[in-house]
Amino acid sequence: MKFTDGFWLPRPGVDARYAQEAYALDVEDGELVIEAPTRIIERRGDTLNRPLLTVSLASPAEGVIRVRVEHHRGARRDQGFEIATDAAHQALIEVDESGGVVDAGALRARVVRGAPWSLSFEHEGGTYTSSGAKSLAHLSLAPGAPVAAEPTGVTGVTSTGLAAASEYMHAQLSLDVGELVYGLGERFGPLVKNGQTVDIWNADGGTSSEQAYKNVPFYLTNRGYGVLVNHAGHVSFEVGSEAVEQVQFSVAGESLEFFVIAGPTPAEVLDRYTRLTGRPAIVPDWSYGLWMSTSFTTDYDEATVTEFIEGMAERDLPLSVFHFDCFWMREFHWTDFEWDPRVFPDPEGMLARLHERGLHVSAWLNPYIAQRSRLFQQGVDSGFLVHRADGTVWQSDLWQAGMALVDFTNPGAVEWYQSHLRGLIGQGVDAIKTDFGERIPIDVVWHDGSEPEGMHHRYTQLYNRAVFDVLEEVRGPGEAVLFARSATVGGQSMPVHWGGDNSSSFVSMAESLRGGLSLSLSGFGYWSHDIGGFEGDPDPAVFKRWLAFGLLSSHSRLHGSTSYRAPWRFDRGDEAPGQSAVEVTRRFTKLKQSLQPYLVAAGLEAHRTGTPVMRPMQLAFPADPAVAYLDRQYLLGPDLLVAPVFSAEGEVEYYLPAGRWTNWFTREVVEGGAWRREVHAFDSVPLWVREGAVVPLLEEDGSAGEFRA
Known part of the structure; x- marks a missing residue:
């Protein structure tokens, strides 16, 4: 302001x-x-x-x-x-x-x-x-x-x-000559916040707007x-924008x-x-593998799910987690914690069969109770739903017809929600995607008397905490993992978070990375994004370039809106050797699988010190002025430099800091301290290992290995 x-x-x-x-x-x-x-x-x-x-x-x-x-x-x-x-x-x-x-x-x-x-x-x-x-x-x-x-x-x-x-x-607070500001949550615009007005107010605005799902009123400078x-309510930052010599917050x-x-x-x-x-929690080793989703509004049943899983196995594409998005529950009934019996008549048997294949299972939830849900009247009668000042239940048709909102300031409502969640986990669900949590009304009254504006942000913390606590209770410490969209200060203690609704383009791929880097500079240890983009049907080139980026992120998920993200759906059959979506998926999924010990170690460091798994260049090389504005590359863990390719032709420009670097794929050794311009095929990406690094590996036969630079 x-x-x-x-x-x-x-x-x-x-x-x-x-x-x-x-x-x-x-x-x-x-x-x-x-x-x-x-x-x-x-x-x-x-x-x-x-x-x-x-x-x-x-x-x-x-x-x-x-x-x-x-x-x-x-x-x-x-x-x-x-x-x-x-x-x-x-x-x-x-x-x-x-x-x-x-x-x-x-x-x-x-x-x-x-x-x-x-x-x-x-x-x-x-x-x-x-x-x-x-x-x-x-x-x-x-x-x-x-x-x-x-x-x-x-x-x-x-x-x-x-x-x-x-x-x-x-x-x-004063800004010095050359001082640059970073952070303020997962923001998809310029990584350097100088010159911007930034409003801390969680919103469901996608990745291509000034709004953010994860607003954090914390910044750091170079x-x-x-x-x-x-302040849990609205905070307005003027970062060298009203008074150019100052950061102002009001x-x-x-x-x-x-x-x-x-x-x-x-x-x-x-x-x-x-x-x-709050420190980022330890996440289970299996969460670092590839997650595959039903996508959002697609039609699916157990046969469809099995087709995808068998298709991945037949093509030698390692898969760790299968995710069931919204329509595992019946339409108009979200959230009721009940599998749609028309397409999933035997959910326990189906989940057991997925576990027998060595897979973990994720299921989608949100904090809303639709009017057609069997839980709606229970919530009304028990006072578990958020009320307006006149005592009526707050309801909306924006998302689910007649939906209400669980009041997580009410201990009884928390236990009620968690009791149904325990039932779902007992059926065989291993992880929960906690969607939404941003559109929290302020014209309401909370059970504990909380001030409504502050609850707009504190709500996501209570919502994710209710779910994370049950996962940790049932699975044990270090085995609980969310896939959460909304967050604020302290949200990093309940990982993992993903970047929200992006579009299927190279521009959106780049803005997604900016959001992840900004979130990393806001204290979050892990981050993911929808490979190929959420909205639309990605061009094969976008999908294949995004595969390399996504599988060299801390967490990796194939997910879309109206279309499936099975890799073979992006191939025509006339691709050059090694350049099909299936082959690219295989190459980078197996690469990430081999990096599991390295990623687990990076996650443990995030838990101990708060240093994120995906490290912005400004965090990794603070003494190098050349990295001050870089937002198209990062370190994965302490020693791997990744520069995603944001073009169909494979053209990429990136900076190698001073020191000797070894190319992961070719073993070429070069001196850093310079910019590089290269052209990469779909099965390649700039991936460099820092001098002196020893990267622990998991070989395909299960034995331990290492990469020494």
């Missing part, structure tokens, strides 16, 4: 009250508390008829400092997210005539007494960022003030799209620190809380961030 008209003036109808000075500093209950009046106090009369901002600084963990800025402290505060604190950590707080310091080890916050307002965040070698004059503010908006309250659906948006909420808080805004209400997180490397920032918000 933009409150100013250029550098000097506020927009019409905006009354901005900025922290002008650090007037008084006190140590209270382990916090440094600063009185920050909104005018410079020169005489006693200046304390009258003027707002005071209270700024409190504390440290929940080593290298982390929490900043809370409050106007009226008695106002309702956003619940924020679950933040872990280190009870053994004790920050050093000092106050003297010059100001105050909170020393959190790798990070210090320094407040200078008096005017102008000055709060800096320092490390041993200098300053990460700072909050200076006009950077902390309480803002009041007159009716009709031309301040856009994006996105649509946020509390108080008028029909004209102007802000109707009257009170806001904002903070600004200057070695990160920032988490601890929220409705009377208080704003954020954490500054030290590095100095991006990996260390993610380590500290995931200590606060």
Whole structure:
């Protein structure tokens, strides 16, 4: 949200009250508390008829400092997210005539007494960022003030799209020369966020819009620190866009809380961030193999499923998981946890037969209960469904006719939903695709009294947690795996997540990768996407290029909307040797199968440190300025560089960082520190091994092997 008209003036109808000075500093209950009046106090009369901002600084963990800025402290505060604190950590707080310091080890916050307002965040070698004059503010908006309250659906948006909420808080943190901002969730636009307005508000907008399924109000920069805004409702970021020297974040209400997180490397920032918000869980080894789906609206029964599975086996295409999408349940009945008896009369027997083939099974779910579901009236009678203020059940026809929403703030509703889920898992389902979780209404009342705007994001956490906990309970730790679409802060603790509804094109393939890299820089350890694209029927060239990309991602799934994604459906029979979709699938599926020990080790590292399996170049090579804007390549694990091919002709341009690299396929050894332009056949992709790497392998006969570079 933009409150100013250029550098000097506020927009019409905006009354901005900025922290002008650090007037008084006190140590209270382990916090440094600063009185920050909104005018410079020169005489006693200046304390009258003027707002005071209270700024409190504390440290929940080593290298982390929490900043809370409050106007009226008695106002309702956003619940924020679950933040872990280190009870053994004790920050050093000092106050003297010059100001105050909170020393959190790798990070210090320094407040200078008096005017102008000055709060800096320092490390041993200098300053990460700072909050200076006009950077902390309480803002009041007159009716009709031309301040856009994006996105649509946020509390108080008028029909004209102007802000109707009257009170806001904002903070600004400085950007240095050449400083670049990354993260803010799974975003499909430019990887570098400078110059963008980013609204943190989960939405089902596909991969080709500014909306995102996984919004995370956390960013990190190439200057070695990160920032988490601890606000579960709508957060608007202006990343060098309103004030080009600042990152600004604003929220409705009377208080704003954020954490500054030290590095100095991006990996260390993610380590500290995931200590606060949750480590990625360990996922089962079998989840790294190829997943195949029925696709979305296709017709299928057990015979169809068997045809696909046997077709993969006959063509020597390794398959690990078979996924049943929406229509395993009867139309108009989602969600009732019952297999459609017209096409699956013996679900237990069918699932047992799939297990006998060595496959694991995934099934689709969502948090909605359709009006025709056998569970609908149970939910109504028991108070397990989300209500409106007048006591009626919230319902919609957008998705399923008359659908309601499970209220996961109600412990009884959680147990009710989980009891049906246990039955499904007991039938033989191994993994759950938790679809949706973004379109959460705000004109409702929650069982636990949660503030509706904050629940728009917290809902996905409760929904995925309800499912993940049952999987872990039944399967055991390290054997639970979701395939989730929506997420927010902390969602990384319940993997895996996939990129949502993309289209079948090279452009969408590239935007999907940008989303995955952005999510990785937001603390998520694993990520997948629909190979070939979800919408439409991909051209064979798109499908084959996407196979290499998809099978060199942390997790890999064949899935579509209206058409099957069986590889042989993309072959005409006149392809050159090695260039058919079947052959390309075989080559890269077996490659990924051989990499399983390496990927499992990378997943364990994600669990221990928060470093993702798919590593953006900016994370892997923070000292190399040439990688700052790269968004078409990545490291898979610590040692494999992948540059997907985004063209039918096979033309690709990518950068090899300094050092010696070995080509996986040809064993060619080259010196890095340069750009490369190449042309690749469908059965090839730039795949390089870092000097000195020892990549553990699983040979086809089951024996252990390795690749040494």
